[in-house]
Amino acid sequence: MTRRERLMATLRGEAVDRPAVSFYELNGLDEDPTDTAPFNIYSDPSWGPLVDLTREKTDRIVMRCVPFIDAEPSPMQPFITSETRHDGHGSRFDRMIIRAGNHTLTATTRRDPDVNTVWTLEHLFKDAGDLEAWLELPEVAYSGAPDVHGVVEAEEQLADTGIVMIDTGDPLCSVASCFALGDFTVVATTEQALMHRALERAARVLLPQVEAVSKALPGRLWRICGPEYASPPYLPPYLFEQYVTRYVTPMVEAIQRHGGYARIHSHGRLKDILDHIAATGCDGLDPIEPPGQGDVELRYVREKYGKQMVLFGNLEMSDVENMPTARFAEKVERALHEGTQGEGRGFVLMPSACPYGRHLSSLTLRNYEEIIRQIEQL
Numbered sequence: 001m002t003r004r005e006r007l008m009a010t011l012r013g014e015a016v017d018r019p020a021v022s023f024y025e026l027n028g029l030d031e032d033p034t035d036t037a038p039f040n041i042y043s044d045p046s047w048g049p050l051v052d053l054t055r056e057k058t059d060r061i062v063m064r065c066v067p068f069i070d071a072e073p074s075p076m077q078p079f080i081t082s083e084t085r086h087d088g089h090g091s092r093f094d095r096m097i098i099r100a101g102n103h104t105l106t107a108t109t110r111r112d113p114d115v116n117t118v119w120t121l122e123h124l125f126k127d128a129g130d131l132e133a134w135l136e137l138p139e140v141a142y143s144g145a146p147d148v149h150g151v152v153e154a155e156e157q158l159a160d161t162g163i164v165m166i167d168t169g170d171p172l173c174s175v176a177s178c179f180a181l182g183d184f185t186v187v188a189t190t191e192q193a194l195m196h197r198a199l200e201r202a203a204r205v206l207l208p209q210v211e212a213v214s215k216a217l218p219g220r221l222w223r224i225c226g227p228e229y230a231s232p233p234y235l236p237p238y239l240f241e242q243y244v245t246r247y248v249t250p251m252v253e254a255i256q257r258h259g260g261y262a263r264i265h266s267h268g269r270l271k272d273i274l275d276h277i278a279a280t281g282c283d284g285l286d287p288i289e290p291p292g293q294g295d296v297e298l299r300y301v302r303e304k305y306g307k308q309m310v311l312f313g314n315l316e317m318s319d320v321e322n323m324p325t326a327r328f329a330e331k332v333e334r335a336l337h338e339g340t341q342g343e344g345r346g347f348v349l350m351p352s353a354c355p356y357g358r359h360l361s362s363l364t365l366r367n368y369e370e371i372i373r374q375i376e377q378l
Contacts, residue, residue, distance in 0.1 A: 001016060003060060003161045004161065007059050007348075009346075011310060018375060019336060020346075022059055022350045023058050023368065023371075024353060026050070027063075028054035028058070029062050030062065033045075039111060039113055041357065044360070046361075047360050050368055053369065055161075062154050064151050064166060065167050066146045066166060068144035069145060075138035079098055079099050079137060082096045083095050089112075090113040092111045095108045098124070098134070100130075101136055106122060107122055115356055115357060116357075123179050125179045127183060128187050131198055141205070142204070146213045148213075151220070164220060165220070166260075168206070168209075168210065168225070168251075170247060171198075171199040171200075171203045172229050173226025207251060217260075221284070222262050222263060224251060224265060224282075225265045227277070231273055232272055233269065237276065241279075244276065244277075245276045245277075245280055252280045252281045252282050261310075263282065263310070263312065264286075265287075267293070268294060269295040270288065270295065274296070274305060283309060283345075285309045285310075285312065288314040289313065289314060297338065298314045298335060306344030307345055309345060315352065316331075316351070317352045317354065319331055319367075320355075320367045336349060
């Protein structure tokens with residue numbers, strides 16, 4: 001089978017020649033070692049062998065967001081200003097300011113040259129009052145059309161070596177990410193009616209966008225991020241049902257209506273919310289982290305929910321980076337066994353994240369090579 005054929009057969013629940021393997025955010029297409037931009041960590045020579053391994057040996061899943069073009073001007077624009085500054089160490093600081101009635105909402109982020117992530121130094125919402133003020137601002141209406149160029153171009157570049165996965169947040173992701181986690185849990189627990197007002201507002205734009213994209217790009221894999229904000233221990237399971245299942249189910253239905261496959265993304269503890277995840281009707285789940293970071297064994301998820309969902313996981317990224325290769329090999333062997341034993345729709349062997357530092361250690365590279373070694377000997 002080609003790598004694309006293997007992934008699509010897995011999504012459909014069909015037989016494959018071996019389990020697919022993905023390195024998650026790493027795909028061998030987006031990592032450019034020749035790009036000298038200051039924030040491109042992949043220009044460090046230590047990344048070269050892993051990028052090559054990803055391109056040549058993995059079943060490549062390339063994530064793409066789909067922008068909208070020809071949209072009406074946002075009524076929020078007059079209320080928003082932004083500024084950027086750089087410090088003497090090459091870090092970039094971005095600040096957003098929103099004037100909302102008597103409230104001034106501010107958010108600040110930092111990006112460092114040697115770390116491939118954005119740190120939030122100040123969240124936009126500090127309390128329920130800030131969320132109330134935001135809800136009084138003019139609402140952005142759905143408009144425009146999806147720009148499919150980025151997805152189609154990536155698919156052409158991948159050819160038969162992989163697929164594109166459309167990436168989107170859910171309504172909870174839009175709201176919860178504007179809070180520091182502790183502040184979010186307080187507001188989400190004590191101000192449930194207010195939270196639903198915010199989630200409904202986000203959904204009024206997001207759901208028609210998902211419908212339009214899934215219609216324009218039918219039959220693709222999707223990743224839906226955000227559910228983990230409502231997972232234990234942050235919130236109790238009944239609030240996961242209210243804040244995730246209620247709003248994600250229509251997204252899943254829109255994706256499936258046009259032949260697509262919806263994959264729920266949720267780190268951490270899953271056991272008490274698996275029924276609520278399954279109730280969305282989703283086709284896949286990642287990253288199913290093992291006990292330690294998570295609270296459920298892969299074999300349990302396979303046995304209870306594997307006929308509905310393709311399972312993606314469940315190698316912990318900290319193990320990839322830090323565990324001696326002989327011990328890590330046991331983790332890979334166990335994941336392959338538990339992810340494929342008994343009946344199930346499908347399994348993709350995958351780490352829970354990827355390294356984000358400029359220098360990649362030799363141990364990390366050896367452990368990635370061990371993943372491929374075991375896949376190839378099946």
